[in-house]
Amino acid sequence: MISGVENLNGIVEQHRIVVCVGSGGVGKTTISAVVALHAALEGKKVLVLTIDPAKRLANSLGVDALDNEARQIPLEAFTAAGLEPKGELWAMMLDMKRSFDHLVDRYAPDEETRRKIYDNSLYQYFSTSMAGTQEYAAMERLFELYEEGDYDLIVLDTPPTAHALDFLDAPNRMADAVERSALQWIYKPSLATRKLGFGLFNMGTSYVLKTIARFTGSEMLDELKTFLLNFSHMFEGFRSRADKVRKILASEVSAFLVVTSPDPMTVDEARFMQARLLDESIPFGGFIVNRVHKPYLAREALQTPAAELAQQLAVCLGRDPNDGQMEDLGQALIQNALDFQTLADLDAQTLRGLRERTGNRTLIRHVPYFSRDIHSFEGLNQVRQELFGQ
Ligand SMILES: Nc1ncnc2c1ncn2[C@@H]1O[C@H](COP(=O)(O)OP(=O)(O)OP(=O)(O)O)[C@@H](O)[C@H]1O
Ligand SMILES: [Mg+2]
Structure with a gap:
């Protein structure tokens, strides 16, 4: 508190x-x-x-x-x-x-880096699908x-x-992920590409991986290298x-x-x-x-016999009180109210538990x-x- x-x-x-x-x-x-x-x-x-x-x-x-x-x-x-x-x-x-464009505009160190990031064909995938981007x-x-x-x-x-x-950790996690991949790319290119598939992107963003797969191996690595190297200029600011x-x-x-x-x-x-x-x-x-x-009805109201409720409903709706459908409707309404009451009881119990524990x-x-x-x-x-x- x-x-x-x-x-x-x-x-x-x-x-x-x-x-x-x-x-x-x-x-x-x-x-x-x-x-x-x-x-x-x-x-x-x-x-x-x-x-x-x-x-x-x-x-x-x-x-x-x-x-x-x-x-x-x-x-x-x-x-x-x-x-x-x-x-x-x-x-x-x-x-x-x-938001990501805004970030690049604001924090890229110079016009050339900015342009290189924007021109990179992987940029749009990075800017929308990298793990933690939204939170960041x-x-x-x-x-x-x-x-x-x-x-x-x-x-x-x-x-x-x-x-x-x-999201509390997002800025650091994202900077870590990019930094690690960039360094690995420089020192161990094959490991870096493998890592990118599984570490940097959210699982489930398979369209990213599919897009990457459309490039030939060397084209993709070139693009990736350019992107990561330019992007790395922004790490300090991120942190x-x-x-x-x-x-x-x-x-x-x-x-x-x-x-x-x-x-x-x-x-x-x-x-x-x-x-x-x-x-x-x-x-x-x-x-x-x-x-x-x-609970929106008093317990007593739920005791009303279906036939009686049917009579009241018929009056409200201007229908024949002896219409069999009215009694079915009354029965369904009572059941619905009872179900709702059960949910209300369960919620009240959970709230009491929360209060007791906190x-x-x-x-x-x-x-x-x-x-x-x-x-x-x-x-x-x-x-x-x-x-x-x-
Ligand atoms: N007390 C409420 N009674 C009825 N409907 C509600 C109530 N509170 C929220 N809703 C409805 O529930 C839906 C989900 O609410 P909301 O979008 O605010 O959740 P959220 O936590 O932001 O969801 P997400 O995690 O997807 O961002 C919305 O359609 C909203 O109108
Ligand atoms: Mg929401």
Whole structure:
């Protein structure tokens, strides 16, 4: 727990960077947007920096598209939802390829190196498929934006990686991978090519390997050599910025929120992430348990006999109360409510377990499972009311 901060409001109020981490699909992008929306309503100039390949966030925020540039969410989006922001809400979506170009533009030592990197036929594969590229691009961008100091708060949404906290190591891992391969190329060319296939690229990016296979052996090695040698000029920059980003993330300006679903396995992963954050002296802010099933009917209501419910339904729907279909419908509704209640009980049990294991001082907030996806500004605001109203 971050000292002196007892609630989510405090976390948003007292930090300059809030990072949402969590397993795949738990709601990181949604919660990032909600946290940013809240901060904007409270008077901050806030940027949500997202990596949402599905591009759903642009819809939710009421803008046509998001790209590598920050865009301000128009006032109309707020007023249409009955909201009056005291601050400003900005959003940016990282495009991997363009982030990498940006990096080359900024850090290549001279025009010639820059041109050689861009002209290299392997560049586009490196810039989109190298292990850790996406995470690295996010870290780079975060660092740059933080240093520029245009925003009171930056909310960082993290990518859906297999290991959710890998992005913390991404800059170093990527620099290591490139450096190792480049050195091996110089000293042991055959080993270097073998390593490239299995070490530098993510498994599963087989199109990269297929493309490489289209070159003849010597052409490919030439391209690779040129690329790695030119790219190696940027290593120093990679490392020093990686260290700086880490320092910022581990400092009191940052807070990490671990987003999870109420599924017991996902909660275990979330606790593992909390432990790793604490291990690495990175400030853990709290858990957001998203998509919690809430009991929506009192137990007594579930005792209503199907026949009685059928009568009530028939009246509501203006149908014949003796219609046999009405009783089937009543029966199905009762069963559905009972199933939902079972899920709600299980979720409540998991939440109690989490509370017991983490102690009273740990911030835990939950968001109900809404009957629809959160794809509109109103939807985000509904989540906000649940999250910050507690
Ligand atoms: N509380 C909720 N109730 C209903 N739907 C939700 C809720 N929270 C999120 N969703 C929906 O679940 C889907 C996944 O959410 P989101 O994209 O935020 O997850 P994510 O963790 O960012 O996923 P990824 O790991 O793929 O980046 C979205 O369609 C979103 O609208
Ligand atoms: Mg996401």
